[in-house]
Amino acid sequence: xxxxxxxxxxxxxxxxxxxxxxxxxxxxxxxxxxxxxxxxxxxxxxxxxxxxxxxxxxxxxxxxxxxxxxxxxxxxxxxxxxxxxxxxxxxxxxxxxxxxxxxxxxxxxxxxxxxxxxxxxxxxxxxxxxxxxxxxxxxxxxxxxxxxxxxxxxxxxxxxxxxxxxxxxxxxxxxxxxxxxxxxxxxxxxxxxxxxxxxxxxxxxxxxxxxxxxxxxxxxxxxxxxxxxxxxxxxxxxxxxxxxxxxxxxxxxxxxxxxxxxxxxxxxxxxxxxxxxxxxxxxxxxxxxxxxxxxxxxxxxxxxxxxxxxxxxxxxxxxxxxxxxxxxxxxxxxxxxxxxxxxxxxxxxxxxxxxxxxxxxxxxxxxxxxxxxxxxxxxxxxxxxxxxxxxxxxxxxxxxxxxxxxxxxxxxxxxxxxxxxxxxxxxxxxxxxxxxxxxxxxxxxxxx
Ligand code: SF4
Ligand code: SF4
Numbered sequence: 001x002x003x004x005x006x007x008x009x010x011x012x013x014x015x016x017x018x019x020x021x022x023x024x025x026x027x028x029x030x031x032x033x034x035x036x037x038x039x040x041x042x043x044x045x046x047x048x049x050x051x052x053x054x055x056x057x058x059x060x061x062x063x064x065x066x067x068x069x070x071x072x073x074x075x076x077x078x079x080x081x082x083x084x085x086x087x088x089x090x091x092x093x094x095x096x097x098x099x100x101x102x103x104x105x106x107x108x109x110x111x112x113x114x115x116x117x118x119x120x121x122x123x124x125x126x127x128x129x130x131x132x133x134x135x136x137x138x139x140x141x142x143x144x145x146x147x148x149x150x151x152x153x154x155x156x157x158x159x160x161x162x163x164x165x166x167x168x169x170x171x172x173x174x175x176x177x178x179x180x181x182x183x184x185x186x187x188x189x190x191x192x193x194x195x196x197x198x199x200x201x202x203x204x205x206x207x208x209x210x211x212x213x214x215x216x217x218x219x220x221x222x223x224x225x226x227x228x229x230x231x232x233x234x235x236x237x238x239x240x241x242x243x244x245x246x247x248x249x250x251x252x253x254x255x256x257x258x259x260x261x262x263x264x265x266x267x268x269x270x271x272x273x274x275x276x277x278x279x280x281x282x283x284x285x286x287x288x289x290x291x292x293x294x295x296x297x298x299x300x301x302x303x304x305x306x307x308x309x310x311x312x313x314x315x316x317x318x319x320x321x322x323x324x325x326x327x328x329x330x331x332x333x334x335x336x337x338x339x340x341x342x343x344x345x346x347x348x349x350x351x352x353x354x355x356x357x358x359x360x361x362x363x364x365x366x367x368x369x370x371x372x373x374x375x376x377x378x379x380x381x382x383x384x385x386x387x388x389x390x391x392x393x394x395x396x397x398x399x400x401x402x403x404x405x406x407x408x409x410x411x412x413x414x415x416x417x418x419x420x421x422x423x424x425x426x427x428x429x430x431x432x433x434x435x436x437x438x439x440x441x442x443x444x445x446x447x448x
Contacts, residue, residue: 001112001183001185002185002186002249002250002251003101003104003111003112003113004101004112004246004247004248004249004251004267005243005246005247005271006105006247007243007247007267007270007271007274008270009269009270009271009273009274010270010273011266011269011270012266012267012270015088015089015265015266018089018090019095019098019099022090022095023095023099026092026138027138029142030138030141030142030145030146031141031146031147033147034050034052034053035362037050037145038050038141038145038146038147038148039051039052040052040142041142041143041145042142042143043143044143048398049064053362054329055329055360055361055362055398056360057331057358057360059331060327060360062323063320063323063324066316066319066320066323067320069316070313070316070317070320073309073312073313073316074313075195075202076202076309077306077309077310077313079199079202079203079207080202080203080204080207080305080306080309081207081208081301081306082207082208082287083199083203083207083208083209083210083264083287084195084199084209084262084263084264085264086195087189087195087196087263087264087265088263088264088265088266089264091263093180093181093188093189093193094189094263094265096135096177096181097181097185097186097249098249098265099131100128100131100181100182100185101249103124103127103128103131104124107120107123107124107127108120108124111124125182128178128181128182129174129178129182132174132175132177132178132181132182133170133174135174135177136170136173136174136177137149137170139173139177140166140169140170140173143166144166149166152164152166185249186249186250186263189250189261189263190250190260190261196260196261196263197260199260200260203258204303204305205289205290205291205294206289206290206291206299206300206301206303207289207290208287208288208289208299209258209262209264209287209288209289209290210254210262210264210266210268210269210285210286210287211254211257211258211285211286211288211289211290211293212244212254212255212257212284212285212293213284213285213286213288213293214236214255214293214294215293215296216236216237216238216284217236217237217238217255217284218236218238219235219236220235220236220238220239220240221235221236221238221239221240222235222240224239225239227278227279227280237276237279237281237284238255238284239275239279241275243268243271243272243274243275244268244271244272244285245268246271247267247268247270247271248265248267248268249263249265249267250262250263254268254285258290268285269283269285269286269287271285272284272285272286328429328434328435328436329359329360329361330357330358330359330360330365330367330427330429330434330436331356331357331358331359331360331400332355332356332357332358332425332427332436332438333355333356333438334353334354334355334356334425334438334440335353335354335356335440336351336352336353336354336440336441336443337352337353337354337404340352341445342442342443342444342445343445344411344444344445347410347411348408348409348410348411349382349408349409349411349442349443349444349445350406350407350408350409351406351407351442351443352404352405352406353404353405353406353407353425353440354402354403354404355369355402355403355404355405355425356400356401356402357393357395357400357401357402357403357427358395358398358399358400358401359395359396359397359398359399359400360398361397361398362397362398363397364394364395364396364397365394365395365429365431366392366393366394366395366429366430366431367392367393367395367427367428367429368391368392368393368427368428368430369387369390369391369392369393369405369425369426369427369428370387370391370425370426370428371387371405371407371423371424371425371426372423372424372426373385373409373421373422373423373424373442374421374422374423374424381409381411381412381419381421381444382409382410382411382412382421382442382444383409383410383411383412384409384410385407385408385409386407386408386409387405387406387407388405388406388407388408389403389404389405389406390403390405391405405425407423407442409442409444411444419443419444420441420442420443420444421441421442421443421444422439422440422441422442423439423440423441423442424437424438424439424440425437425438425440
């Protein structure tokens with residue numbers, strides 16, 4: 001197990017606060033409620049996603065796809081611009097592994113050293129496992145609800161294992177979390193994470209990465225040289241102190257150039273800054289483009305790939321915002337009842353429909369149903385067009401209802417038989433004035 005030496009420099013402090021904020025956000029969010037349900041709930045069992053003020057039904061999965069697309073494109077955009085910012089600053093793998101490291105250091109000053117006793121390791125792994133359970137509880141809470149899970153535990157006790165499925169998910173995922181954060185640790189980033197492999201195609205010579213300035217650093221010093229002495233001119237600035245290697249959680253030497261294993265954690269930047277401070281010089285390892293580090297060329301931030309990613313990003317965001325702004329939170333589907341064939345009785349054609357209606361809001365709503373035959377020429381085929389069934393409905397929040405509607409029309413002529421007439425069901429919320437329309441057909445079979 002690689003346990004890097006602790007370093008807390010300029011970037012380390014900054015990252016500490018970012019990490020703390022993200023951990024608090026992750027742990028606190030599932031406990032907040034919006035009305036009588038969690039603020040954010042990805043209810044996979046009922047296939048509904050709850051966000052403040054909005055509920056998304058399975059039919060609206062394209063919103064989820066668009067959000068994932070935005071996240072994916074932002075990853076491309078920020079990587080091409082600023083390298084693996086995600087890995088070092090926001091990835092849960094890095095954040096929680098560093099949290100586990102901090103716990104190890106807190107529990108034992110010998111953490112990671114050969115002298116770390118077996119009993120210390122046992123205690124540490126027990127604490128890590130309990131922490132993995134707490135982290136997993138909050139992870140599962142995004143799908144079940146933190147308060148609902150707590151109520152289950154209090155009300156059901158051990159019977160929760162028989163009555164609910166979520167405890168099994170919790171235990172299985174906690175096992176994975178523990179294995180990942182306590183055993184795999186940064187090996188996940190180096191050997192498993194697909195993003196590490198992708199990054200090479202997202203980066204170019206102008207991407208800002210953490211890199212070593214070999215122009216200044218080489219040739220590395222092979223002996224101690226006093227700051228300000230004449231000898232300094234014969235050597236580069238790198239004192240070969242190896243601090244940048246000792247603090248690296250993935251165990252690489254950044255002086256060997258940009259590597260897949262570098263997760264942008266900035267530890268080596270702080271370590272070199274600390275060493276260079278002794279010589280009153282700037283750090284040799286810092287955020288820079290390879291164009292600057294290798295060729296001393298100005299970094300170009302605006303370049304074709306950045307413009308392409310930014311354009312796609314803007315297009316997808318605008319699409320999402322537009323779709324959200326025109327979204328009507330009424331779910332409706334109209335199906336002709338396949339068990340009851342359209343018939344003509346006494347010159348009256350009748351068709352039966354199954355109408356599914358959903359209230360995708362968190363307020364009760366009243367809905368009105370109206371049906372129109374589409375064209376004038378169609379209307380000429382039938383007279384006295386009638387809608388039989390419930391046309392006004394009261395729907396509770398998030399309620400799904402199925403009703404049957406019968407359409408009838410008197411045939412105007414025998415020639416109307418065997419015709420298929422387009423019909424439109426309009427479902428309106430009179431309170432908002434918004435209407436959802438569903439196309440179907442009114443069939444006029446050969447009458448009996
Ligand atoms: S090379 Fe530096 S930035 Fe990259 S993982 Fe190692 S310490 Fe972190
Ligand atoms: S920390 Fe800086 S000075 Fe020390 S070995 Fe690394 S690059 Fe050289």
